[in-house]
Amino acid sequence: MDEHKGKSLSWRTAEGVIELALNRAPANEIGLAMLEDLERFTSSLPALESKASALILYSEQKAGFSAGADLRELYAEAQKMEKSLALKGVREFLERIHAVLNRIDTSPLTTIAAVHGVCFGGGFELALTCDLIVADKMARFCFPELRLGLVPGFGGIPRLKRDIGNAVVRDLLLTGRSINATKALAVGLASQVAAEGEALRVARSTAAQVTKFDRATSAAAKRFIKPLPAEELRREIDLFCELFTRPAVMEGLRKFVEDKGAHPYLP
Amino acid sequence: MRTIEQTTDEILNLAAAHFKVPRTALESGDDFYKKLGIDSLQALELLTRLENHFGVELPDYEVQGVSDFRTLATRIQARL
Numbered sequence: 001m002d003e004h005k006g007k008s009l010s011w012r013t014a015e016g017v018i019e020l021a022l023n024r025a026p027a028n029e030i031g032l033a034m035l036e037d038l039e040r041f042t043s044s045l046p047a048l049e050s051k052a053s054a055l056i057l058y059s060e061q062k063a064g065f066s067a068g069a070d071l072r073e074l075y076a077e078a079q080k081m082e083k084s085l086a087l088k089g090v091r092e093f094l095e096r097i098h099a100v101l102n103r104i105d106t107s108p109l110t111t112i113a114a115v116h117g118v119c120f121g122g123g124f125e126l127a128l129t130c131d132l133i134v135a136d137k138m139a140r141f142c143f144p145e146l147r148l149g150l151v152p153g154f155g156g157i158p159r160l161k162r163d164i165g166n167a168v169v170r171d172l173l174l175t176g177r178s179i180n181a182t183k184a185l186a187v188g189l190a191s192q193v194a195a196e197g198e199a200l201r202v203a204r205s206t207a208a209q210v211t212k213f214d215r216a217t218s219a220a221a222k223r224f225i226k227p228l229p230a231e232e233l234r235r236e237i238d239l240f241c242e243l244f245t246r247p248a249v250m251e252g253l254r255k256f257v258e259d260k261g262a263h264p265y266l267p
Numbered sequence: 268m269r270t271i272e273q274t275t276d277e278i279l280n281l282a283a284a285h286f287k288v289p290r291t292a293l294e295s296g297d298d299f300y301k302k303l304g305i306d307s308l309q310a311l312e313l314l315t316r317l318e319n320h321f322g323v324e325l326p327d328y329e330v331q332g333v334s335d336f337r338t339l340a341t342r343i344q345a346r347l
């Protein structure tokens with residue numbers, strides 16, 4: 001068995017299946033530490049892919065798969081520098097996270113996200129890189145970015161548009177509401193719903209099925225049915241950066257960061 | 268069709284069981300954030316449990332600002 005342990009995630013390969021476990025308290029927020037670990041993972045992917053047929057992404061944090069981008073880090077970093085430098089830093093971060101997520105998205109492996117709890121913003125965007133989403137019945141999916149005066153920036157909307165109908169995409173994006181696993185299954189976002197605490201087991205069972213097939217055929221089938229929406233992904237980075245410079249965004253981030261109450265994850 | 272009293276009672280039963288609070292300690296007018304000692308992530312968990320239990324969709328903007336069981340019950344009742 002091959003294993004690697006980073007600061008915010010770990011991975012191991014056994015019996016043709018790679019398991020990537022996110023594990024950064026409190027809710028796998030995606031900031032620089034997680035990005036660097038994900039970059040290490042994607043750098044290792046060519047070697048890992050030669051020994052595997054499937055990749056499972058899951059979380060070891062109780063709160064859920066991931067609460068999304070690390071807004072506290074984003075706000076703190078942006079406060080340290082003048083606006084043009086902050087924007088440059090944001091664009092660089094987005095370019096790097098897009099490179100990582102595009103690499104996972106286009107991996108020849110069959111990729112499965114086992115999702116429980118919160119799967120919000122950037123975490124949702126990470127799950128959307130996967131070919132299949134297995135949702136625990138307590139999972140919740142949400143794009144809350146408009147509450148901050150932003151759009152999703154890690155490729156979420158182009159990927160969601162690739163997978164499901166525009167009515168649901170607009171509902172999620174424009175209302176910022178969260179949906180549960182049953183709804184996610186009904187709209188074709190999730191492919192399976194698991195009982196509470198069982199998403200990883202179901203994902204493993206699915207991965208075991210995948211390993212029975214010829215890897216080259218599976219990879220060819222995936223390339224055929226899952227093109228990368230490259231042009232839209234690029235435009236999304238530009239749109240995010242355009243919106244990021246507005247004062248309302250810093251104010252929204254400040255409110256989120258300084259909220260000591262029980263409500264920061266509610267609209 | 269459930270009555271609002273039945274809906275409220277089911278919410279209180281579910282909250283008491285899941286958050287390990289004596290059922291007798293909960294009343295319909297209670298602030299559930301305070302009474303259950305929950306944060307926003309746990310509130311989302313409660314929302315999901317209620318949606319699963321009642322078989323309804325409850326957009327989170329409809330519970331924005333709602334903090335007592337009785338009002339929560341009226342929001343759910345409107346979708347049953």
